[in-house]
Amino acid sequence: MTNYFSKVSSKDIDYLEKLCGSNNVSTDEEDLVTNAIDAQLGGFHKPEVVVWPETSEQVVEILKYADEKKIPVYPRGGGTGLTGTVPVHRGIVVNMKKMNKIVEIDEENMQVRVQPGVVYDALNKELERYGLFFPPDPSSGAACTIGGMAASNASGLKAVKYGTTREYVLGFEAAFPRDGLQRLGTKTFKYSLGFDVVKMLIGSQGTLAIFTEINLRLRPLPESMETSAAFFSSISDATKAIYKIIRQGLDVAALEFMDKPTMGAVSEFKKIEFPNAEAMLLIETHGSKKAAYEEMERCISVVKENGGFEIWHASSKEDRERLWSARKGAYPSVLKLGRFTLISDVIIPLSRLVEAVEKAYSIGKKYGLRTSCIGHFGDGNLHVNWGTGDNGEKIESLHRANDELNRWVISIGGAVSGEHGIGTEKKSYMRLQHGESYNLMIKIKRLLDPNYILSPGIAFDLDDLLNKSG
Amino acid sequence: MFRQRTLDKVLNDYLYDVLKCVRCGFCNSVCPTSNISLSYRDSRTSRGRIVLLQAKHSSVLNLSIESNAIQELMDLCFGCRRCLEVCPAGVRIPQLIWRVKSSGPLRLNKFFYTYYGTFEKLGAMIPTLSNLLVKSNFGRTLLEQILDIDRNAPFPSFYGDSLEKYIKKHSSSNGDRGRLALFIDVFTNYHDVELGIRTVNLLQRLGYRVEAPPQMEAGTLALEFGALKRAVKIARFNIDSMYEFIKNDGKVITISPAAYVALKIDYPELLGDEKSRIVAENTIDIVDILLNEYDDGRIRFKGPVENAVYHHSCFTKAARLTTSVKRLLELAGYKLTEFEECCGIAGIWGLIKKHHEASREIGNKLFTKIEHAQMPVFSQSETCRLQLKHYTNSRIMHPLEGVMDRILL
Ligand SMILES: Cc1cc2nc3c(=O)[nH]c(=O)nc-3n(C[C@H](O)[C@H](O)[C@H](O)COP(=O)(O)OP(=O)(O)OC[C@H]3O[C@@H](n4cnc5c(N)ncnc54)[C@H](O)[C@@H]3O)c2cc1C
Ligand code: SF4
Ligand code: SF4
Numbered sequence: 001m002t003n004y005f006s007k008v009s010s011k012d013i014d015y016l017e018k019l020c021g022s023n024n025v026s027t028d029e030e031d032l033v034t035n036a037i038d039a040q041l042g043g044f045h046k047p048e049v050v051v052w053p054e055t056s057e058q059v060v061e062i063l064k065y066a067d068e069k070k071i072p073v074y075p076r077g078g079g080t081g082l083t084g085t086v087p088v089h090r091g092i093v094v095n096m097k098k099m100n101k102i103v104e105i106d107e108e109n110m111q112v113r114v115q116p117g118v119v120y121d122a123l124n125k126e127l128e129r130y131g132l133f134f135p136p137d138p139s140s141g142a143a144c145t146i147g148g149m150a151a152s153n154a155s156g157l158k159a160v161k162y163g164t165t166r167e168y169v170l171g172f173e174a175a176f177p178r179d180g181l182q183r184l185g186t187k188t189f190k191y192s193l194g195f196d197v198v199k200m201l202i203g204s205q206g207t208l209a210i211f212t213e214i215n216l217r218l219r220p221l222p223e224s225m226e227t228s229a230a231f232f233s234s235i236s237d238a239t240k241a242i243y244k245i246i247r248q249g250l251d252v253a254a255l256e257f258m259d260k261p262t263m264g265a266v267s268e269f270k271k272i273e274f275p276n277a278e279a280m281l282l283i284e285t286h287g288s289k290k291a292a293y294e295e296m297e298r299c300i301s302v303v304k305e306n307g308g309f310e311i312w313h314a315s316s317k318e319d320r321e322r323l324w325s326a327r328k329g330a331y332p333s334v335l336k337l338g339r340f341t342l343i344s345d346v347i348i349p350l351s352r353l354v355e356a357v358e359k360a361y362s363i364g365k366k367y368g369l370r371t372s373c374i375g376h377f378g379d380g381n382l383h384v385n386w387g388t389g390d391n392g393e394k395i396e397s398l399h400r401a402n403d404e405l406n407r408w409v410i411s412i413g414g415a416v417s418g419e420h421g422i423g424t425e426k427k428s429y430m431r432l433q434h435g436e437s438y439n440l441m442i443k444i445k446r447l448l449d450p451n452y453i454l455s456p457g458i459a460f461d462l463d464d465l466l467n468k469s470g
Numbered sequence: 471m472f473r474q475r476t477l478d479k480v481l482n483d484y485l486y487d488v489l490k491c492v493r494c495g496f497c498n499s500v501c502p503t504s505n506i507s508l509s510y511r512d513s514r515t516s517r518g519r520i521v522l523l524q525a526k527h528s529s530v531l532n533l534s535i536e537s538n539a540i541q542e543l544m545d546l547c548f549g550c551r552r553c554l555e556v557c558p559a560g561v562r563i564p565q566l567i568w569r570v571k572s573s574g575p576l577r578l579n580k581f582f583y584t585y586y587g588t589f590e591k592l593g594a595m596i597p598t599l600s601n602l603l604v605k606s607n608f609g610r611t612l613l614e615q616i617l618d619i620d621r622n623a624p625f626p627s628f629y630g631d632s633l634e635k636y637i638k639k640h641s642s643s644n645g646d647r648g649r650l651a652l653f654i655d656v657f658t659n660y661h662d663v664e665l666g667i668r669t670v671n672l673l674q675r676l677g678y679r680v681e682a683p684p685q686m687e688a689g690t691l692a693l694e695f696g697a698l699k700r701a702v703k704i705a706r707f708n709i710d711s712m713y714e715f716i717k718n719d720g721k722v723i724t725i726s727p728a729a730y731v732a733l734k735i736d737y738p739e740l741l742g743d744e745k746s747r748i749v750a751e752n753t754i755d756i757v758d759i760l761l762n763e764y765d766d767g768r769i770r771f772k773g774p775v776e777n778a779v780y781h782h783s784c785f786t787k788a789a790r791l792t793t794s795v796k797r798l799l800e801l802a803g804y805k806l807t808e809f810e811e812c813c814g815i816a817g818i819w820g821l822i823k824k825h826h827e828a829s830r831e832i833g834n835k836l837f838t839k840i841e842h843a844q845m846p847v848f849s850q851s852e853t854c855r856l857q858l859k860h861y862t863n864s865r866i867m868h869p870l871e872g873v874m875d876r877i878l879l
Contacts, residue, residue, distance in 0.1 A: 034512035039493045044530040143495030332558030339490035
């Protein structure tokens with residue numbers, strides 16, 4: 001399918017320069033290369049040109065032009081994606097970095113309207129002044145953008161209480177290849193007025209539209225929080241405690257799991273001494289002072305009933321930060337063990353979590369990989385970190401192990417991505433994951449982007465799209 | 471035609487750092503030069519620089535690392551080391567960038583900055599003439615033409631005598647509390663000499679014998695300009711000299727955080743030997759000396775409670791001296807408001823014509839906050855103080871200047 005798309009010509013560059021200004025268009029090697037890769041363990045795919053639009057109208061015109069000329073267009077936010085959302089068919093990267101303004105903070109209605117290039121942490125820093133926050137909290141918050149989060153339905157450490165990005169996007173202003181600029185959604189938290197196109201666009205990874213503005217619902221910052229770490233001598237004890245906490249409807253804000261190998265890595269790099277345990281749970285409760293405290297008390301008694309043999313409680317802000325630094329330092333610490341690390345993002349029915357961790361270990365052993373597990377276990381999201389240390393020759397086995405786990409997860413009713421998305425990495429699972437209903441997604445894609453210019457090769461295989469029988 | 475050096479050769483051990491970068495972009499979030507108007511392009515950010523080197527290693531980048539395009543991008547790293555605090559993979563970012571810069575072409579201004587210690591010494595020998603030069607339009611034009619120093623950038627005046635000479639003349643105290651070698655660095659030696667003299671006098675009153683063993687500049691600029699051989703030479707000289715001093719039961723003391731970082735972090739890394747490790751272990755900043763004196767009950771502080779700003783200079787952060795500096799100021803009676811933003815000068819980087827506007831843009835947020843605060847400002851770094859004095863109307867001081875008059879012996 002190499003000839004399906006047109007190459008970018010000097011006439012196209014002239015057009016883009018006229019539209020966006022020559023400072024905002026580059027074919028310089030250094031700009032092509034730095035827009036050719038994300039945070040996935042993958043290769044470089046250089047686009048032919050990079051554009052930094054400053055207005056929604058420019059985005060619309062770029063899409064219209066690219067559609068006419070059949071040139072691929074890849075939107076890009078912070079470039080922290082973990083699934084290889086890179087210009088595999090070359091064409092234009094539309095980098096949203098210049099559209100990074102907070103347009104309006106509506107304090108009374110607890111909402112904010114932002115351009116897509118606003119960085120997550122920067123937004124929350126600004127919102128703090130109003131006692132509000134946008135909760136999804138991905139670990140990449142220092143660098144990922146709201147546009148990228150909406151396109152990936154990102155979430156993080158506190159999803160068990162606050163949910164994912166999807167729960168917070170009330171509306172978009174979005175540019176479509178054939179349908180121009182559309183305002184979608186309302187300022188209300190619910191409505192019953194036909195299809196929810198807003199929700200459909202979340203997680204679309206730049207394949208249906210480019211978001212030019214995003215309207216987010218916010219939450220008040222919690223008045224108080226309690227944080228504890230609990231240690232278990234078996235993974236099954238830890239997962240039993242998780243299950244009971246969820247089953248009893250206890251209101252936890254975080255329920256994070258770390259296994260022994262991860263604790264080992266954290267201990268080495270963060271210099272934190274853990275007890276000799278097979279698993280650690282980090283538990284946090286939010287609410288009024290009384291509510292957060294009482295809810296934590298209940299969690300702790302469940303933990304104790306289920307074999308939690310040691311409990312650390314954070315009695316100060318510094319203590320809390322230290323406990324979180326252990327959890328947040330988990331992925332970085334694993335990375336320090338060696339540069340070839342692949343992270344899986346499977347999500348599993350709660351009742352199968354122990355089995356999933358054991359499965360990961362046995363697959364890891366089979367391929368001779370260093371295997372460690374962390375997870376947002378409150379919602380069943382397991383990240384297995386597969387590593388070969390610094391042995392680049394074994395990279396293939398990382399992918400094979402991950403593939404084996406992914407297929408098993410689908411077979412037990414789980415999903416291959418809880419929060420990172422599909423990208424180039426997981427598109428081969430789409431049919432397996434969704435069965436016949438995958439064809440519905442293809443139909444929607446064809447309807448909104450009939451020339452497949454938006455992010456070709458991402459989430460969908462171009463061959464699948466071109467194969468009209470699909 | 472001169473042969474291009476391969477990335478592996480240029481980087482040596484640091485190639486591994488490039489490869490282990492996971493491209494998370496956390497470094498961008500704290501990097502002062504990655505958050506200004508020009509950094510909308512990823513290539514002009516901290517992560518972008520590492521990605522370019524990864525691409526070179528994978529033979530994807532069609533530019534040589536010696537090329538102007540790449541060298542200009544590397545020049546946007548001014549070595550503040552803020553990124554080191556957040557990089558999850560432990561990539562030694564500024565250190566590896568120095569190595570890439572070392573493959574760049576040699577230019578007159580680079581030569582000057584690399585040997586700035588020598589030129590500063592010459593300048594200090596003829597202070598009247600030097601000051602005339604740095605203050606006159608003609609002199610500034612000349613500096614701009616030859617050395618690329620922007621004519622509007624702040625530039626320090628020469629004091630006249632050097633601190634080194636002062637110490638040699640006045641090191642008469644018997645020093646029953648011990649011997650201290652002051653590792654001075656250029657700015658305190660030739661420009662901020664008064665601060666140096668007051669510090670030496672204070673230490674002598676505390677019963678120390680203060681000396682100035684033979685020493686060169688700290689060499690920060692040599693590193694920044696990628697003159698690694700020169701940096702190693704400077705490190706060798708300073709370490710050998712300080713080691714001799716320490717051997718006879720002495721300690722090395724610093725006033726400038728750049729001097730402290732050189733002895734504690736850079737020299738051991740450049741030389742990798744036992745001597746530099748021992749010198750690092752025996753180096754202490756004046757702030758910690760005063761805190762030790764306080765903890766041992768030898769000094770007390772007396773002064774009115776006063777509001778003040780504490781500016782976190784990049785090198786104080788890198789030196790991990792922040793907690794000490796804050797504690798000292800608080801003991802002396804200051805109620806601190808903290809500003810973490812970078813002032814944008816980064817040694818000499820902000821003075822250079824091509825960076826001058828960016829330097830100002832980086833510092834703008836801090837300048838505005840300082841103007842609004844309307845309080846005296848403490849900053850440990852000498853060049854930060856130069857920049858803040860230039861761009862704000864507030865009183866800008868080294869922490870010692872606010873503390874010394876409040877010490878009761
Ligand atoms: C260290 C690290 C930790 C991470 N932790 C988490 C985590 O805890 N939870 C989590 O969910 N993810 C995590 N991620 C993955 C990643 O950060 C998220 O997927 C994030 O949402 C990507 O945002 P971005 O701005 O970097 O998007 P990019 O990587 O630039 O793009 C991601 C996708 O969004 C599309 N896109 C970007 N902007 C727009 C737009 N304006 N309109 C339409 N499409 C757009 C792109 O085309 C691409 O398909 C982590 C990544 C790293 C490196
Ligand atoms: S040393 Fe400073 S300027 Fe250089 S990359 Fe790190 S943060 Fe940026
Ligand atoms: S913080 Fe470290 S790992 Fe992340 S992009 Fe920067 S250098 Fe790479």
